Amino acid sequence: MKIGELARETGCTVETIRYYEKVGLLPKAMRSQENNYRYYSQKHLELLLFIRRCRALAMTHEEIQQLLQAREEPDNSCISINELIAEHLEHVRARIEELQALESQLEILRNQCHSVHTARDCGILKKLDEADNSDWQTPKASNSHVEGSRCHHKKG
Template sequence: MKIGELAKKADCPVETVRYYEKQGLLPKAQRELENNYRRYNVTHLERLLFIRRCRALDMAHDEIRTLLQAMSSDSTSCSPIDNVISQHLEHVQDRVKELKLLESELKKLRNECDSRRSLEECGIVEKLNANEKVVSTNRNKSKHLGGVH
């Protein structure tokens, strides 16, 4: 199948297929001799769907790459796969905590406003302009592979 058909079956843009191929997540396609078109097969589709499912779980490319490497290794143990998922779960749990803290801060900020006030009297603008420390979510300390999100 051509790249457009593969992309359609995987419900993603053609550029995404090219990108995953360039990143080494998707194997290089065979090229037709007469027109140099890429030719994909069912294996490419299965891999692309796997990648898309992982991305739907907000997994980073390095995590997906690690899963793919573990799946193609000679090992019979699934512990490397379990490790990736466990680490990703920890990242998600950390992020949920960060988002709850952010939610709390935004609620406090929203409570500073009475929409009947003028812009000059807006408590939100006043707080945002105040020289007070802003609560940080410490995203730089993430243990997440690839440091993305």
């Protein structure tokens, strides 16, 4: 199948498929001699669907690469897979805590202004302008790599 067909089958964009090939998550496609079009196999389709499911779980490319490697070695122990998922779950839990703190801060802001004023008299802007604001929880540098987190963790 051509790249457009693969894109339709998986819900990926053509650019994403090319990117996954470039970074090595997806094997390079065969190319036609006459027109240089990429042609993908059923294996490409299965791998791309697997990658999409992992991305839906906010896994990094490095984590996905580890899982893909484990799929290629089906007789090996799955302990590394279990550890990877346990670590990822901790990152997700840390992100949830960050989001809950953010929610609290936004609630505080929202409560500063309950009616329409001029911008000069807006309680929200005044609160954001305060130099010493004991209501804010300063974001902690987290080891989270989950999308949207403040600090991305890279394995060495």
